[in-house]
Amino acid sequence: MAGKETKASDRGVDRQAAPGSLLRDERLRRDLTIDQVAQRLHLNRATIDSLEQNDFDALPPMTFVRGYVRAYSQLLELDADAVVASLSDAGAKADSEPLYGWVGGASAPPPGKPSRLREAKMLVAIAVTLVIVIAAVGGGAWWFTQQSESAPALAEPEVDERTKEPTEEPVNEPTESQDPEPQVPEQRTDSPEPTEAVPSSALASDSELAGTAAAAAASDADEEVIPSDAPVVTQPEPQATREPRADDASLALVFTGESWMEISDANGDRLLFGLQSEGEEQLWGQPPFEVVVGDVNSVVVEFEGESVDLDAYARGNVARFTLGES
Known part of the structure; x- marks a missing residue:
């Protein structure tokens, strides 16, 4: 009994028969359905059906058809080289144009369409990202500008009120100098007091002005730092599809x-x-x-x-x- 059991590859392949007929006959002999073959080869049912009917016009370019036939033959344990060789006798045409990646289906996509669609999606993604980044940077810059402008405006009223105090005291004192001469020495003894008060208030106002200036400078420094840190996000540029050359x-x-x-x-x-x-x-x-x-x-x-x-x-x-x- 062992001598009678032979593999399909040992029985040989009729090269004059169409490859689709050879594959269909061997599939039926093994009691396999088209769906079972399609599942094992990871192809769809329409591709398997077109292979068995020798309908090469409904299949992708011949380079991929040879791969399908070889994988199908190996699944059925047929002589893969002989079945592939019978494709030319069955009227299969050789490839005349560059091939593009394609998953088995009813018809082949036009050349260049997958790459163009991919590039278009990439460009849209880059454009959306750039718009988001620009909007974020612009909004942050506007917010810090508003904060820096509002901080000096709040500090200015205090400075003005305190600077007015030393100016009012000397204005009243010259009116006392117009009094009779006996009061002149008293004015001279009292005059040092406002002169000493003026520097103290002036120093206080100067320190406050320095503090507000430092706060404004700090806000300006923060305002300058933000844009430099913002454009960190970089988007990869889409890689161009390599075109074949004559010596490739x-x-x-x-x-x-x-x-x-x-x-x-x-x-x-x-x-x-x-x-x-x-x-x-x-x-x-x-x-x-x-x-x-x-x-x-x-x-x-x-x-x-x-x-x-x-x-x-x-x-x-x-x-x-x-x-x-x-």
């Missing part, structure tokens, strides 16, 4: 699940970094590429249209390797 090499990635990814090119530019969810990515850069894959079971990698065997580099579920070395 391409990497196509299909994610059937979550996986950590890190890819850098020969110039040291980091093309991809972080935890990636199901979907696709198309990258360009100067080879060779340094690649780190966190989960080889959830990623399909193609370099210059050729599939990369991640199992050859895997240590557990993690793979580290270099692509495009001369």
Whole structure:
């Protein structure tokens, strides 16, 4: 009995048959539904249905279709290379334009639209933040200006009243000097008293003026410090999408699940970094590429249209390797 049980990959693949028919027949033989396959591959039902019907016009660019077919074939234990090779015989057209990230669905989005929408959202967020910061700085400056203007206004009446007191006493004394001569010595003996009172009141008023001036200077200093501390918030500028050059090499990635990814090119530019969810990515850069894959079971990698065997580099579920070395 053991000799009769063989995998689908051992039975071979009819290259003349359409890839969608091969996948559908093997799925039915295994009693799997389209929903079950879509759930395991992290794709929607419409994408699986289009693959089985060979409806390539309803699918994303061919680079991603090859990734879908390869993942589907591996799920059914078919010869993935043979099924992918049959795509060209089934009338699938090669990619003629640069590819953009796209999650499997009914139709592909127009090139450039995702990045423009992302840039527009970023610009709106920056504009709103700047308006809030400017309003906060302006409101704080206005409030401190009002406080600094009201403080000297409250202190001025006290200064005026006290400065008037020494001026009234000397005014009355010259009227006494017009009295008869016998009273002149008395005026001379009394005159030192107002002269001594004048400096004391003047000193008091000067100290109070100095205090109010110091308070006004302190409020002005606070007023100057506030604007310098206010514009601390800085917003990151949106990064421009890198356009492919003639001497660039391409990497196509299909994610059937979550996986950590890190890819850098020969110039040291980091093309991809972080935890990636199901979907696709198309990258360009100067080879060779340094690649780190966190989960080889959830990623399909193609370099210059050729599939990369991640199992050859895997240590557990993690793979580290270099692509495009001369």
